Amino acid sequence: MIQFLVSRLLSALVVVFGVVCLVFLLLHLVPGDPVDMMLGESARPADRAALREALGLDRPLLVQLGEYLGGLAQLDLGTSFHSRRPITDMLLERLPATIELAVAGLLVAVLIAFPLGALAAVRKDTPWDQGAMTFSLIGVSVPNFWLGPVLILVFSLWLGWFPVSGRDGIVSLILPAITLGTALAAVLSRMVRSTLLEVLSEDYIRTARAKGLSERQVVIHHGLRNALLPVITLLGLQLGTLLGGAVITETVFSWPGVGKLTVDAILRRDYPVVQASVLLISVTYVVVNVLTDLVYAWVDPRIREARA
């Protein structure tokens, strides 16, 4: 198990290094000058030149890359071009909001998807199944930039239950979490249904039923547990995506998360912030994937034993 973990972490380091170099070089190739974004249209050439020099943008690209990697080796993510603040502070400021939203979105997705998928599988080809799958189709088709404002209109403006936007207490988390979780719930519920259907046709399920277990026990203890593996994989990947930033949801609900920070930084060509955000996202993916493998082993004794 430890050998497996070490090899995964080593390959992850190579991936992260590759991502960092690639993003650094690509960012500098994209049209758009950070100095223009900072100084605006009416800045004078001497001020532009001075700022370019101060930011180190006048040096050869490879020298800039070397310095950046040197900083990273000392865990220094650098300073934002625009706000001149340490990027570590900026990310730490926003990370709690991102984690809150990602976890809450995932929670909403799981709470909707598991019962819905199980219901659809157990009541296959009945109106329950069709209803659940219709919800799933709608959920996956509705874009967040539409669902968010509609939820705001109904639950904030008409019913007055929740604030329109911002991060101001637990109630402000509910609508963004539903917006974020709905599409994921739709995908997850389809997967739960299909894997559960597959599992429920296995011989050991027939055996369980023959032993006289109730249908509820069969579905929950023998069916759902064995159907979980591919669902966990999907959940792990989706959590990585959500932690990387649910940009649209963050924008609609003015949620001060990492995704919004990254997009704003891209639009402003704030290279150090983009690089740090991408680094954070890639590290998150790697960690979540490793954790997903560990959860696999925890859920399925066969995997545990095989690795042992």
Place this chain on the structure above:
Amino acid sequence: MQRIGTGLLLVACALLSACAEAPSDAIRMGVASAPITLDPRYATDATSARLNRLLYAQLVDFDASARPVAALAQWQQLAPTRYRFRLDPARASFHDGSALTAADVKATYDSVRDPTNDSPHRSSLEMIERIVVIDEHTVDFELSRPDPLFPGYLVIGVLPRKGIEAGHPFDRRPWGSGAFELAAWPVEGLLRLERRADGQLFEFLHVSDSTVRVLKLLRGELDLVQNDLPPELVRYLERQPHIDVRHREGGNFSYVGFNLEDPILADLRVRRAIAHAIDRRVIAWHLLGGETRLAAGLLPPEHWAGVDFDAYRYDPARARSLLAEAGYGAGSPLRLNYRTTSDPLRLRIATVIQRQLHDVGIQVELSSFDWATFYADIKAGRFQLYSLSWVGIKSPDIFRYVFHSTSVPPAGANRGRFQDALVDGLIEAAETAQEPARRARLYQELQKRLLETLPFVPLWYEGQFVAARTDIHGYELSADGDYDSLAQVQRRPAGVREARFAP
């Protein structure tokens, strides 16, 4: 399964306890972009500049005709290269109670001019040779060359000398002598200021989505929203019972620019045809609304150097005839590329212009990009037509920057590569004219010449608007969108009914 369920429940509980922030009784203003720095020596974005005006007092400000007027200090020109500023004896103290003195003025401007500080405003003050403190209330600026527009450059908020020397982080903890002081800046999208006169709190919330800004205003989570809304949302707000919408004329100038190095657009007849083919009145009415005015030049009529000519009228027949003269018609249609930003309103305007040009026989292909890419292309001259705006222009030194033949990027903003000896001569003559009336006349002549040679099509000056809850009164819109009148804004107590807005 049970373990997973318990885990999820624990996470939910953790989330419940993690989120907690009590709402305040502040007056809340929604802004489309968050401030970047509260240090006026470094601020270049509009939101930061507007907030810095509240936090820091400045030596000079502008009146309605953009003439420099005394703010913190009266001035006197002792010689063509020497100005004396006397601080107002009734000036406010810094937020910590210490007096603002001539030494603070000197320290602020010396700090901006210091090359090691990398202030983006340094070169706009490069004519300052020396700053001399005469006494506690008086400071002299000595220039390396005469510049009649000089007082108008002294608009950077004054910082305390001791803070500058101690390396105080003004960007996050502003320390000025303005009517407001910082109460808190807990996260980037939420800034709290306190009005010094009465302790009233104000919150500036960054809400980037315009629809959400409107919904927050309707629900009372915001009290004020100024500009940056599409016209249909403004019209919707005008129909809402608890919202007042006010408009006023603005001075931000929009135009269609030409690349004069392009062989097609180098032909004045083609540029004139395009100017006659755009129905600016229809676009201004339907897409911009409010108090948008058609423009004839870069400076609006109320500016001391502004113009109020009758610019190119919508005349599709004339446009077709000019195109025919230039050799274009049904058999040889004119094809052009038009660049704009991906901002939805700008794209919509570009689409209407595309249609209007199509009606006179010009086939226009639209290309829209994010601002950074768009701007890089424009600077590099990779365009035929583009549209853009000049925002907050006060000083006519903009003409050298935009139209002088030596101002082709990167030296300036002559993106169309416009070359005209007469325009160059008028710019140089106006810059050195000491007598204000003559200076104004030269700038007006210059703008007339620009209309004749047409390096761009002047479009309009976009109107300003503010939408506010009806219990908010005292807010006065300014022509350039600053927030200065927040110094007078009050929330009317519940149950008190008055006429909408202050007169």
